[in-house]
Amino acid sequence: MEGMQNMDFSRTLVIGNTGAGKSWLAERLAEHQRATWVDLDTIHWLPGRYDAARERENAIALAQAQAQADTWVIEGIYGWLIEAIQARATALVWLRLDEAECLANLSQRGMRRGGTQPLQAKLIGWMRTYKTRTGSSSYAAHARIFNDFPGAKTCLDSRADVTGFIETLA
Numbered sequence: 001m002e003g004m005q006n007m008d009f010s011r012t013l014v015i016g017n018t019g020a021g022k023s024w025l026a027e028r029l030a031e032h033q034r035a036t037w038v039d040l041d042t043i044h045w046l047p048g049r050y051d052a053a054r055e056r057e058n059a060i061a062l063a064q065a066q067a068q069a070d071t072w073v074i075e076g077i078y079g080w081l082i083e084a085i086q087a088r089a090t091a092l093v094w095l096r097l098d099e100a101e102c103l104a105n106l107s108q109r110g111m112r113r114g115g116t117q118p119l120q121a122k123l124i125g126w127m128r129t130y131k132t133r134t135g136s137s138s139y140a141a142h143a144r145i146f147n148d149f150p151g152a153k154t155c156l157d158s159r160a161d162v163t164g165f166i167e168t169l170a
Contacts (some may be wrong), residue, residue, distance in 0.1 A: 007091050011071065011088055012033075012073045012089065012093060013085070014074070019105040019106035019123075019127050020102050024105075025162055025166065029073045032169050033071055033073065035069075035073050036071065036073070043066070043076075063084055064085055079141040080137075083136070090151055091153065092145070092153040097159065098157075106127065
C-alpha cells in the first residue's frame, strides 16, 4: 500500500468479486473524500429488484451521468459499466480477496435490499465462479481493466489490506 498517500481519490472506481467488500470500502472512502458513493447494483438492476436488469443503454447512461460529478466513488462488479466511465476516474482499487473471505463477508452482511434466500444462494454461486467465468464481471476482465488503467491504482488482497487501506487515509 505504499504511495497511496499521493493518490488522487477524487473519482475512484472500486472493482472486485461479489462479497469482496466493495460497498464497505466505497462508503468509507466516499465519506473520507466527501464524495458521492455510487453502487453499480443500483444502476444495473431495476429499483427494488435483483432479478430484473435495466436495459444496457439506460444503465450506461445512468453510470455516465454519475461519473460527470467532480467527486465520486463508484463501485461494482460490472466491468462493462466500469469501462463506460473509467476515462473520468482518477484512481482504481481492485479488491482481489479470495473466495473464502468473500463468502465470510456475504454471510456476515446477510441479505440486502429485499433479497430472498434463493437469491442469496444464487449470489453465493455467482461469487464462487469469479475466477472461472468469462465476461466483463469475471476475474480475468477485472485483471484486464486493472492492468490497462492508466491512472493511479492499487490492489487489495485481504480483509486486512482493505481495513489497512482505510486506516491509512484517516
